[in-house]
Amino acid sequence: MPRLVFDYVEGGAGREVATARNEAEFDKVTLQSRVMRQTSARSLATSFLGYTYQRPFGIAPMGMCNIMWPGADQMLARAAKEMDIPLCLSSAASSTIEEMRDWAGENGWFQLYVSGSVDVAMKLIDRAEKAGYDHLVLTVDVPQVARRKRDCRNGFQMPFRIGPRQFLDFARHPNWAISTLLAGAPQPRNFQAGFDRSASRAGADWHFLDVLRKRWTGKLIVKGITCAQDALRIRNAGADAVYVSNHGGRQLDASPAAISLLPAIRAAVGPKYPLIFDSGLRSGEDIARAMALGADFVMLGRPLLYAIGAERERGLFSLLRIIAEELDLTLAQLGLTSPGDLSEETLAGACDAGIHTHHGQFFNKAGE
Template sequence: MFAKDQIHSAEDARKLAQRKLPWMVFDYIDGAAGRELAAQKNRSELNKVSFETSVLRNVSERSLASTVFGKPTDRPFGISPMGMCNLSAPGADEMLARLAARYNVPLGVSTVASTPLERLIEVAEGHAWFQLYFSGDGATTFQLVERAGAAGYETLVLTVDVPEVGRRPRELRHGFKMPFRIGPKQFVDFALHPDWSIRTLMSGRPEMANFRAPGFEFDRTESRAGADWNTLAKLREIWSGRLVVKGVLSANDAKRLKAEGVDAIQVSSHGARQLESARSPFLALKSIRAAVGEDFPVFFDSGIRSGEDVLKVLGGGADFAFLGRILLFAIAAGGEEGLHKIWDVVSEEADIGLAQLGQTSINRESIAAQLLFE
C-alpha cells in the first residue's frame, strides 16, 4: 500500500513520518518548548469548543473559497513559513510552492528556508509571502527585505515571538544544529533510517539557502532580542508592500500594531516552540479580534490539525488560517502525493463541517454564530 493511501488524518501522517524520519529530524519538526505543555494546552482549548449543527438546509453546493488581502483563494487556509522544510524530504520547499500555486493560497517562505527565496516565489507563481526574522544588529535583516522586494514579494511577515530561540529539550537531546554536526549518536540515527539518509545524501545536505551568498550570514541561535518598536517603524518605512506581524498573543500589542500601520496580525505561539507557559493562541484570538475591530485582517496558526480546526479558528475570529507541521509530516510520509493527500483530507473535513453547519460558503460571522465555548 502506498503511504498516501494510509493518510486519513493528520495523526496518520505524523505516525508514518515518525517511522520514516531520523529521530533527530522528527523531534525537530514535532517538538515544542519545555515539557510541551503549551502545545497540549492549545489542543485542549481547540478541543473544548464545539459547533451547534443545523439540519434540513440545502447544502448540496458548497465552496471553500476565501480571500486574503482582497485576492481570491481556493481554500480558507494557506501554508505557514517553516524553516528547513527539506529535512522532511528533498524538494519539500518546492512541493509546498507548487501546492500554493495550484490552490492560489499564500506560501510562507521562511528566512531559514532550504531553497532560495527567489526560486520559491517563482515556483509558487507569485503566491508567496516572505517571513522575516530580525537578527543581530539588523544588517542582514534589511538586506533580506531588499532581496524580497527585488524578487517580487508583495507581503512581508515579520515574526516577533523569537527574541531568543526557545529551549526545546527534544532538539537538545539530539544535539540538533544547522548545519548538521555528525557525531556517533547522529551516525547511528541516520544509519537506522537508510531511505531518508540515502535520498538526502543524493540530493545534498539541507542548508539555510538564503545565506549562501557572500555577506549573508545567519546564526539560528543568535539573539533577536534587539528588535523593538523602532525596528518595526524602520521596517514600515522601507517596506512599501503589505506587512504582517506574526507571533502576537496580546490584545494590547495587537492594538498598538494596528496603530503603527501594519496591515495584518497573525495570532500564533510559533507552534508552542518558544514558551512552555505561553497563552493558548486560540484563547488569545477572541480578545485580539475585539481589540482590533471586525474589519482588520487577523490570521491564525498553531495547533491546527484538521478542517474542523480551521472552521473553529475562523469562527473564533480569524480571517484566514495557516497549516504547518502536518504538511511536513505528510511529505515525510509520502512525498508530494502525501502532501496532496493531507491537503485533500483537511479540505474534505472543512467541507463536511460546512455541510453539518448548514452552510454553503466560508463566512466568519456565520460560523461564529454556531461556535459553542464550553
C-alpha cells in the first residue's frame, strides 16, 4: 500500500520510542515452563464481563480501517463472528455504527471519542444504544492527537487531500489505488458534520464519566489508562472495566511500555476487577505474558491491519489462527489448560520462591 497508508498505521508519536519500547519490554517478561502435567484437554474459551468468547483476545478500536484495503471493516467483522471474539468499532471508523452492528452482531463493541462537543458524543451513544451495542469503550488518552511525524511528512489528513506528493505515492501502488477508487475513498462515517481529527477530545473528563455511567446501562470500559490512581478512580466511578493501554505509543513518546504498567494497576484495582490490555502484543506468547501480569482480556491492533494489507481476509484469518495456536501451545508448555490459569505464578522464578539453598541442598517452605 501507499507509504501514507502504511505510515498512518505503523507510526507513533514523536521519535516512536514508546512504540518500540512497548514491544521490547514484552521480550523481558519470561515465563516458567512446568512439566509432566496433564494438559491434553486445553481450551482458549474465556469469560469476560458476562460473555464467553472463544479466545481471550479481541480487535482493538482503530479508525479508518478501510484505508488499508476496501472492505477491511467487513473482513474484521466476519473474523470476529467466526472466531467468536469481540471487535471494537472506533468512533472514527470508516463504517457506520449501524452497519457494524449488523455485520458483527453481539461481537461488536463501540468505542467513543468525545470529539468536539459533548452533544455530538451523546448522539453517538444514542445511536450505539439503538443499534443494540452492549459494550461501550470510552477512550480518554487522546485529549489532542499527538504529532505523528510520519503523518506530518506524508500530508496525511482526513478526509484525504491529494496533492502531487500523495498522487505519486498512490500511482506507485496501482492495485491499492484502483481498488480504493472503485470502492470510494474511505472516510470517517459517524460524524454528520465531518470528523476534525485535530479537534480537542478533552470533553471526556471525570465529570463526563459520571454522566456517562448514569446514561449507559450496558458495559462501560474506560480505555487508555496507564496510571494506577486513575484506574482506581475509574473503578470507583462504577465503570465495568479498565482498559490499560498507551495507544500503541501513538500519543506520548515518553510513555513507559504499557506491559510494564500492568502489575501496579492490577495491585491498585484488586485481584477480581476486570482489566483489558493492549499495546505491543505481537504473538500468542505475548498474550500469555500480559495475562500472567494481570490482564483478564487483551486486544490486538496494528498486526491485524498489517495482515489485511498483506493478504486481505486470508491474511487476517491466518494471523488470528496463528496467534490462537501460539497461545494454545504456550499454555501446554506452561503446564496449563486455560488462559484463566495464567497468573503471577506463571512468571519465571515464581516456582523457586520459598526454596532456599542450604549447604548445597534445596529446601521448600516446609523445610523438606
